[in-house]
Amino acid sequence: MSGVWVWLEHQDSLMAAISKETISAARQVANNLGQPLTALLFGQDVAGVAAAAFDLGVDAVIGADDPVLATFRVSAAAPLVVDLIKERQPAVFLAGHTSTGRDLTAWLAADLDAGLVSDAIQLAVDGDRVVVTRPVYAGKLLGNIRITEGLQLITLRSRAFPAAEATGQTGTAEWLTVSLDEADVPEKLIAFAGRDGGVNLSDAKIIVSGGRGVGGPEGFAPVQALADVLGGAMGASRAAVDAGWVPYDHQVGQTGKTVSPDLYIACGISGAIQHQAGMRTAKTIVAINKDADAPIFKLAHYGVVGDLFKILPALTEEFRQRLGK
Amino acid sequence: MNVVVCLKQTPSTTAVFKVNDGVVSWDDPGGKPQVLNPWDEYSVEEAIRVTEKHGGKEAIALTMGDEGAVESLRTALAMGCSQAVLISDPAFAGSDTLGTARVLAAAIQQQPEVQLVIFGKQAIDGDTGQVPVQVARKLGWTPLTFVTEISAISDGAITVTRLLENGKQTVTTPLPVVISVVKEINEPRYPSFMGIRKANKATIPTLTAADLAVNGGTGAAASKVDWSNISTLPVREGNVFMIEGATVEEQARLLADKLFEEKVI
Numbered sequence A: 001m002s003g004v005w006v007w008l009e010h011q012d013s014l015m016a017a018i019s020k021e022t023i024s025a026a027r028q029v030a031n032n033l034g035q036p037l038t039a040l041l042f043g044q045d046v047a048g049v050a051a052a053a054f055d056l057g058v059d060a061v062i063g064a065d066d067p068v069l070a071t072f073r074v075s076a077a078a079p080l081v082v083d084l085i086k087e088r089q090p091a092v093f094l095a096g097h098t099s100t101g102r103d104l105t106a107w108l109a110a111d112l113d114a115g116l117v118s119d120a121i122q123l124a125v126d127g128d129r130v131v132v133t134r135p136v137y138a139g140k141l142l143g144n145i146r147i148t149e150g151l152q153l154i155t156l157r158s159r160a161f162p163a164a165e166a167t168g169q170t171g172t173a174e175w176l177t178v179s180l181d182e183a184d185v186p187e188k189l190i191a192f193a194g195r196d197g198g199v200n201l202s203d204a205k206i207i208v209s210g211g212r213g214v215g216g217p218e219g220f221a222p223v224q225a226l227a228d229v230l231g232g233a234m235g236a237s238r239a240a241v242d243a244g245w246v247p248y249d250h251q252v253g254q255t256g257k258t259v260s261p262d263l264y265i266a267c268g269i270s271g272a273i274q275h276q277a278g279m280r281t282a283k284t285i286v287a288i289n290k291d292a293d294a295p296i297f298k299l300a301h302y303g304v305v306g307d308l309f310k311i312l313p314a315l316t317e318e319f320r321q322r323l324g325k
Numbered sequence B: 001m002n003v004v005v006c007l008k009q010t011p012s013t014t015a016v017f018k019v020n021d022g023v024v025s026w027d028d029p030g031g032k033p034q035v036l037n038p039w040d041e042y043s044v045e046e047a048i049r050v051t052e053k054h055g056g057k058e059a060i061a062l063t064m065g066d067e068g069a070v071e072s073l074r075t076a077l078a079m080g081c082s083q084a085v086l087i088s089d090p091a092f093a094g095s096d097t098l099g100t101a102r103v104l105a106a107a108i109q110q111q112p113e114v115q116l117v118i119f120g121k122q123a124i125d126g127d128t129g130q131v132p133v134q135v136a137r138k139l140g141w142t143p144l145t146f147v148t149e150i151s152a153i154s155d156g157a158i159t160v161t162r163l164l165e166n167g168k169q170t171v172t173t174p175l176p177v178v179i180s181v182v183k184e185i186n187e188p189r190y191p192s193f194m195g196i197r198k199a200n201k202a203t204i205p206t207l208t209a210a211d212l213a214v215n216g217g218t219g220a221a222a223s224k225v226d227w228s229n230i231s232t233l234p235v236r237e238g239n240v241f242m243i244e245g246a247t248v249e250e251q252a253r254l255l256a257d258k259l260f261e262e263k264v265i
């Protein structure tokens, strides 16, 4: 067994942010193991993504270009990956901890009888094993987990690793001849509804979140305004989602999304342990709350005690001027 | 058609843990608070709704765990599941997710007329979310994950909507399938008084290794994932820096200064 493989995700022929992060993490692992880094690229019209992967420093690209693979469906893609792994025996397989990466790696683990560790925030190499650090038990503890034998399947948390940088390197991808029949894939796509604008929470560098303290659906306007001026995404606590003020895909926390932005601004959020579970790994945390004893101030790096309806507009105006927006 | 819901008993989120030599123990003065895995409240509810709305007959709750896990099965019965089965054997202890999936798949195969298995998105102890797809593979059924809506079950097919990073995807697939659900799918009901009484009186059968034809390794010996090195979080350096000022404009200016200094903007 030898070689580090990364699974590439893409949309509209552009590589996904998570895959740039996966390449940088995988590069380190490959260097430490002294093994080559190979990217796996499945889709339709993805030659540009292959070029981008070489530019980001992978040593080889194995591609499959087929209309049946245009939109990721695990039943279409995974059997091909299983065959490839059996044939070429990589040592490590890395993917994003995304809907795609999670489905694919769980399938691979089951079919290849391999160990799988999800949601890594740090990787180290010890001998031929990768040691994965990841939050466990609602983010209250860290696991330092390793797969004891055979293939090592690992998924990576979004934004936990830096994105790979351009190297100027070029290369020639190996395109597999696949003959897929749409009739063999059980999942038939009927419809797709894209998110109503805004940034994907998991990929967002900056998140401004509102909680019960915003008081109602219209209370999210100043939260959104600050997010907009900062080019960030809007998040919410479960209390705000359960009240019906914002849709579920904004929820941050144990039963929502796990996020790792550079900056997380919590407005009118008390900071319950279940909320913390979803945002604790943010680099800089700001809390705005009128209650100086709110638990969020124990986690925050910067705190403002006061009324969010006064502070948020002032902050939005300040950034508007400084950022020239 | 019958529906199976697989569920797990987990430590409650507020549980206080201690770590000794990489091994986690509970440090709660008030005992060991356990709950039905919060994500599984939605899968139990959905299994019951499938019997109410989509013509399912029995909603069968399964868990693999120790004897204490029977409590979460009683919760599922009290909410409205019609049957519950505990899968318990010392031989299964220490299984990784794949070992767990093999046992669950063997138990599901013993249940009559099952076309649909429902899971929660993940369990809040390990937070891995690996078991649903692994069970699907062991059964050879199609996995459909992160489901926010079951819109139809008819003519041997199911139509669901899935929540992905960039939007919502609607797919239709022939039965049988294994799905995992997210919170948006429903609002779990509270157990009724009658439900609780019934659940407390119900006899819950136990399946052991001898009762199941498990295909492949299970238990600690077969686990390929070493979880024996858990640590506490690094101690956070410094306290929160409070932004004070005579006016909100001054506070805004100060905070902006800090955030530019931190280079997060």
Ligand SMILES: Cc1cc2nc3c(=O)[nH]c(=O)nc-3n(C[C@H](O)[C@H](O)[C@H](O)COP(=O)(O)OP(=O)(O)OC[C@H]3O[C@@H](n4cnc5c(N)ncnc54)[C@H](O)[C@@H]3O)c2cc1C
Binding pocket: A210, A211, A212, A213, A214, A236, A237, A238, A239, A240, A251, A252, A253, A254, A255, A256, A257, A267, A268, A269, A270, A271, A272, A273, A274, A275, A278, A288, A289, A290, A291, A294, A306, A307, A308, A309, B013, B038
């Ligand atoms: C199993 C389980 C899973 C859960 N999962 C999640 C999850 O994924 N995500 C999540 O967020 N929660 C989750 N929760 C809920 C969590 O326990 C809290 O109930 C929730 O996070 C509280 O939301 P909140 O902070 O918005 O509301 P509150 O706790 O009510 O806090 C509101 C805060 O707003 C402040 N405030 C009010 N008005 C103003 C104002 N004008 N200006 C400034 N501040 C103001 C108040 O001082 C208060 O601190 C979960 C709970 C359970 C049991």
Ligand SMILES: Nc1ncnc2c1ncn2[C@@H]1O[C@H](COP(=O)(O)O)[C@@H](O)[C@H]1O
Binding pocket: B006, B007, B008, B037, B039, B040, B043, B062, B063, B064, B065, B097, B100, B104, B119, B120, B121, B122, B123, B124, B126, B127, B128, B129, B130, B131, B132
């Ligand atoms: N031992 C188990 N018995 C029944 N269901 C389980 C078990 N372990 C995990 N699950 C279920 O599988 C789903 C995903 O869990 P996990 O992969 O452990 O994060 C959740 O709905 C869990 O309840």
